[in-house]
Amino acid sequence: MRYANFHVTPLCSPTRAALLTGRNSHAVGVGMVSNIDPGFPGYTSELPANQPVMAEVMRANGYSTLMVGKWHLCKDSDLNEAGDKTSWPLQRGFDQYYGFLEAMTNLHHPHRLYEGNSVVDTDRYPEGYYLTDDLTDRATRMIREVKSAKPDKPFFIYFAHGAVHAPLQVKAEHIRRQRGRYAIGWDELRARRLAPQVELGIVPEGTRLPPRNFEEGLDVQPWESYSPRERELFARYMEVYAAMVESIDQSVGRLRGLLEEMGEWENTIFIFTSDNGASCEGFDKGSTQYHRRPSAISVRARPRKPTTRRWTRTAWADPPLGRTTRAAGRWPATPRSGSTRSPPSGAVTRYRWSCPGPERSASRAASSSANTSMSRTCYRRCST
Incomplete structure (x- = not known):
């Protein structure tokens, strides 16, 4: 089934909160990104104890509950060994967790990964390390382990990728496969992509493209108005972004292959979703400053x-x-x-x-x- 009218919030933490609780994000204290608590009940930046999370409901009904990837549902002040962990994954219904608690991380060298409630002590990652691969390895391992231990016990896994959030980072071989595909620019690409959506019935006949992004600092100009050098740079950004999407496609393919191998595919509800489109931390020209010390x-x-x-x-x-x-x-x-x-x-x-x-x-x-x-x-x- 394809759902073509999925309602999301314009921010990542609220979307996660709504997905995991089934409630409006403000009703569960996550009306904004989970970083600080400004003192209002709709913006506490953590999941309240009186609102059940999907993992808690599933575990209470006999499921193994697993999670890998990005959490981003607790305050920055709690992201330490002495912090309050009441809004961490294990305290909100998950039996196992492996990933990062913040908004984003370096995909080649994550700054701080957690296994359960403990920091993964890693000074150096192996050559060729890529977070999407690591998370997928851990997800497949978790599924194998719980099904090997109790074959009849159902499982629920929540896999929240770090890609394709900023920073734009991916393996070189994936980028090479995208080389040259975006040189025509975003105006032509948007028109080409609308046509099959109309054909598939995702949007009705007569649908017109909305204006390009126009918010101050994030505004997008006609492709031909940029210099050749700028067009080359922006096409490169799109290549890297598409390569990150490809890495997620491969991750999903690995999970499906595992479930088919185990004979569980036909007995599994598999929901794949995305929320807000491209990450905009780089503003209108892009940035290399996400992980550098500010001046x-x-x-x-x-x-x-x-x-x-x-x-x-x-x-x-x-x-x-x-x-x-x-x-x-x-x-x-x-x-x-x-x-x-x-x-x-x-x-x-x-x-x-x-x-x-x-x-x-x-x-x-x-x-x-x-x-x-x-x-x-x-x-x-x-x-x-």
Whole structure:
């Protein structure tokens, strides 16, 4: 069966929460990406104890419950050995878990994998390591083990891929197979892909393509308006993205092959879904900065009343992995050198993570980022 009108939220954590509970994401405390708790019941960034999760229901009815991949349903403050684990996979109904708890990770060298409630102690991954392969290996192993131990016991597995979320990373041999397929550009590709959807009945006759993405900082221009160099770069992005999709296709094929080999395919409900399309952390031109240390946080303090005085400070810090951050807060900033007055206590500050390229020195990065405006925060994911 093909469902052509699947409702999703525009963010990854809410979609996962709705999928696993069957409820509106706000009703289960995950109305936004699970990173912080701002103090409102619809945005607690963790699954509440009074809302059952699919794995809990399945386990209560005699199923083995397994999970591999991305979780992203608990607060950042709980992502440590001493953190509250009440919204971690094992505490929400899964017998086994292997994957990462955050929004994204390096697919060639994951920063922090978990097995159950424990961190996988790994300093170096083997040559040619790729997370999608590792997760698929673990999923097939889990299924084999539970079926070997108790052949008559049913199982439920939730496989949440890290791809094709940012960063765009895939094995070289997959990229080679996509070379040149996207040189025609996205305008022609969109038109070509609409036609078979109409033919298959996914969308009705007369359906017209929506406008290109137009949000500020994420706007997409006509393909021919870009320079040859830009078109080459963007075609490359699409090749890598498609190669990541191919790696997921192969993963799904391996799981199906295992179930057929075990004689379980005809007795299994297999649901494959994706939610929001391409990840947009790279904004309109792409980025290589997801996993690099930022140069600085640029901060500007503003007095409560209009004044000609302005106070600025720059602070060094590491952000959460791969995250562009926007925030406003209260910070009693110090006066500039030589000033005899301080800003009002609790002056409102705005700041953003500034991530210049590696060729720029720290001092240059700090000075050039001093007057940057607030950045946008955008979280999306593709495959569940």
